Amino acid sequence: MATLVTTVTETLRYRGKIGQWSWMFHRISGLATLLFLGLHIIDTSWAAFYPELYEEAIAIYQSPLYTIGEFFLVAGVIYHAYNGLRVFLLDYKPAWWKYQRRAATIVWAASIVTLIPTFIFMANHALEFYNEADEVAGLQQIIDVQAEFALGFVVIIAAALVLSALYGLITRSRSRFVLPGRAEGMMWSFTRLSGVLILPLVFGHLAMIHVIQGVFDITGGGLQIVGTSAVNVSGEAAEFVGARWDQLLIGVAIWRVYDAFLLILATVHGFNGLRYVVNDYFHRPVVNRALNWAIVFGTVALCALGIAALLAGVDETAYEIAQEMTAH
Ligand code: HEM
Numbered sequence: 001m002a003t004l005v006t007t008v009t010e011t012l013r014y015r016g017k018i019g020q021w022s023w024m025f026h027r028i029s030g031l032a033t034l035l036f037l038g039l040h041i042i043d044t045s046w047a048a049f050y051p052e053l054y055e056e057a058i059a060i061y062q063s064p065l066y067t068i069g070e071f072f073l074v075a076g077v078i079y080h081a082y083n084g085l086r087v088f089l090l091d092y093k094p095a096w097w098k099y100q101r102r103a104a105t106i107v108w109a110a111s112i113v114t115l116i117p118t119f120i121f122m123a124n125h126a127l128e129f130y131n132e133a134d135e136v137a138g139l140q141q142i143i144d145v146q147a148e149f150a151l152g153f154v155v156i157i158a159a160a161l162v163l164s165a166l167y168g169l170i171t172r173s174r175s176r177f178v179l180p181g182r183a184e185g186m187m188w189s190f191t192r193l194s195g196v197l198i199l200p201l202v203f204g205h206l207a208m209i210h211v212i213q214g215v216f217d218i219t220g221g222g223l224q225i226v227g228t229s230a231v232n233v234s235g236e237a238a239e240f241v242g243a244r245w246d247q248l249l250i251g252v253a254i255w256r257v258y259d260a261f262l263l264i265l266a267t268v269h270g271f272n273g274l275r276y277v278v279n280d281y282f283h284r285p286v287v288n289r290a291l292n293w294a295i296v297f298g299t300v301a302l303c304a305l306g307i308a309a310l311l312a313g314v315d316e317t318a319y320e321i322a323q324e325m326t327a328h
């Protein structure tokens with residue numbers, strides 16, 4: 001924990017070095033995106049399993065507070081992606097290390113150049129929506145939903161700490177969590193390779209959901225659904241997801257396959273990144289083991305939930321349930 005305090009104070013004290021700032025923003029943007037992704041996988045699964053809750057979740061995405069968060073999320077993902085690409089290139093081409101500073105500056109510049117048109121599109125969608133919207137989710141509703149997620153998170157960490165303490169007592173082990181065999185080296189390579197593979201997938205997802213369709217038009221009745229030949233007849237978010245997941249390209253449910261790759265790669269990449277952060281700051285064996293176990297559990301649970309939703313799909317009954325809910 002003391003190392004966490006040192007990291008923050010030293011980063012602030014050690015001014016002017018672009019590499020240090022790049023490292024810090026890469027870390028913060030990665031962790032923030034992971035936090036979002038965890039919630040996002042849970043709420044997307046509601047489209048399949050609890051359509052009425054999914055409508056509520058999308059209404060929250062369309063609230064002013066989340067709209068501000070959406071801008072930060074998109075900025076964070078774009079910066080993290082470009083900077084990750086820089087790390088990847090320099091790790092595999094040490095001869096280019098002499099261009100470190102210039103590469104870091106290019107990353108900031110490329111992020112800004114990408115963000116300007118992206119933000120213009122997003123702001124247009126938002127203004128159009130708020131000019132016409134008669135009701136948006138209130139702060140209390142948002143806090144209530146997030147409080148449940150926070151409680152779940154606390155329970156998982158507490159359970160992991162208790163298990164880890166018991167394990168320490170029974171086995172008398174004083175060692176931290178270690179991956180077996182050559183897995184650590186493989187995860188290092190996976191982090192880099194998966195980052196490069198996620199980049200086009202995340203950018204494609206964000207382009208469809210934020211730029212072309214816009215988060216607000218997920219519930220646009222009578223509107224064409226991005227990436228499909230369907231129109232959103234009910235105007236429900238559940239139908240948006242259902243139609244996308246049912247869209248076939250040469251007999252293949254193209255968006256299900258796309259989402260499955262994004263799900264596995266981003267979840268494993270993000271949680272493995274969180275493992276690096278945990279191992280940097282939490283050294284006491286009981287705590288280190290507990291947090292690593294929670295990470296393994298989180299990775300497996302979220303991948304399983306996401307895949308279950310993709311396999312189940314969203315059918316017409318779900319559209320009707322969603323419609324009944326929004327009619328109230
Ligand atoms: C506010 C921002 C976002 C919104 C509103 C949004 C919206 C959606 C929607 C509507 C779906 C349903 C399926 C589909 O249309 O393809 C979906 C699925 C998915 N999204 Fe996003 N997305 C956002 C950001 C992100 C980001 C940044 C990531 C990756 C880091 C991501 C990863 C995924 C994954 C993995 C799935 C599939 C989940 C599953 O299998 O259950 N999304 N998203």
Ligand code: HEM
Nearest residue numbers: 027030031033034081084085087195196199270273274276
């Ligand atoms: C979009 C394409 C992406 C690329 C190219 C990318 C690339 C990378 C690379 C190369 C690293 C290792 C950095 C290092 O060891 O110095 C990394 C770390 C990390 N990534 Fe990504 N990433 C991407 C997307 C994501 C997403 C979607 C998430 C969240 C789910 C995420 C979360 C993290 C975290 C938490 C770390 C650890 C940060 C640290 O150790 O300081 N990344 N990323």
